[in-house]
Amino acid sequence: MTIFDSYKVKNIEIKNRIILPPLVRFSKVGRDGLVTEDLVEWYRDVAMGGAGMIIVEATCVAEDGKLRHNQIGIWNDTFIPGLKSIADECKKYNTPVIIQIHHAGFKEEIATITEEKLDEILEMFIKAFHRAKKAGFDGIEIHGAHTYLISQLNSRLWNTRKDKYGIKKNNRVAFSKMLIEKTRDIFDENFILCYRMGGNEPTLEDGIEIAKELELLGVDLLHVSSGVPLLDIKQEVKIEMPIAFPLDWVIYMGVEIKKHVKIPVIGVRKIKEEKDASWLIENDLLDFVAVGRGMIARPDWVRWAHKEYERRTGTKIRVDY
C-alpha cells in the first residue's frame, strides 16, 4: 500500500490518500463573501496537482457567524453559482470535492447564547447542506473543531448548558446529533458526511468518546484536528504523547482515535515530507493525510511527492492523477 492508492468512501473514489484540508484564502475573497475567479483558480491548481480529494475552506452559514469579513458564505441561494464553479472545476480533473460548513461562534460564551438562537443556527446549517448538494459537491464537512461554535458546544468545559444543547452522558454532541438526524436523507451513497472534530475536547479521552458517538451517528469520514483546550482559548495545550512518536501531537491524536473507530480517519498538521505521509499510510496509522501549508507552498504536492517517493525508494510506480 502507498499514499497513491485510491480509497472509496460510499460511491466516491478518493484518488489517493492525500487531501487538501480546508484553508480560508481571505486575500482571494471580498466583503460580499462570494467566490471569485482567483479562488476557483486556487482549487483548480490543487486539483491539477493531484490531490486525492479537496475540502473547500470554511464557508459560513450566517452573515453574523463569519470569522472575518472576507470569508465565503452559503447563507442564501445567491452563493450557489459561485460555489458550483469550484465544484465543477474540481470535477474536470476527476477530483472529489467536499465543502466545510462553518459558524465561528460569538464573543459571548456558548453557555449564554439563547436556545432560540441555536435553533436558528441549526436551521442555517441544514439549509447550507442542501445548498452544498445543489452546488454539486460530493459531500460536506461539519466544522466541529478549533474553538468555533460547534467545538464550543462539544467541549464539556465550555458547554455548561442545561437545555437540549447541553452535554449529557452518551450524548456529548447534542447539536451535531440533531443536525445529522435532521439531514440524514441528503446523505445518500453519492454525498459524504465528513466531520472535523477536536481530538482534544479538552482531552484526548474526550476526543475518543466524541469520535465513537459520531461514528454511531453515521459520519462517513472523520477529520481529527484540535479542539478547545482550556477556558483560555489563546493558550494551546499539547496533550501527552509518547516521546517515541515522531510527528506532531495533532497527528498523534488522529492515530489514537483511529484505533477506536471503524470509519476512515484523516490526520493533519505539519506534514510536509512525502516520507512522513507514507509512514502514516503504509503502517495503517491513518487512512488519509491532509497537507495544508505544504499545498499552499506546492499546489502540486502530490505530483512532487510521487517523484520524491520514486527517488527515495528506487521504485517506479504508476499514478493516475
Ligand SMILES: Cc1cc2nc3c(=O)[nH]c(=O)nc-3n(C[C@H](O)[C@H](O)[C@H](O)COP(=O)(O)O)c2cc1C
Ligand atoms: C491559512 C490557513 C487557513 C486555514 N483555514 C482553515 C479553515 O478554513 N478551516 C479549518 O478547519 N482549518 C483551517 N486551517 C487549518 C488547516 O486546515 C490545517 O489543519 C492546519 O493548517 C494544519 O495543517 P498543515 O500543517 O498541513 O498546514 C487553516 C490553516 C491555515 C494555515
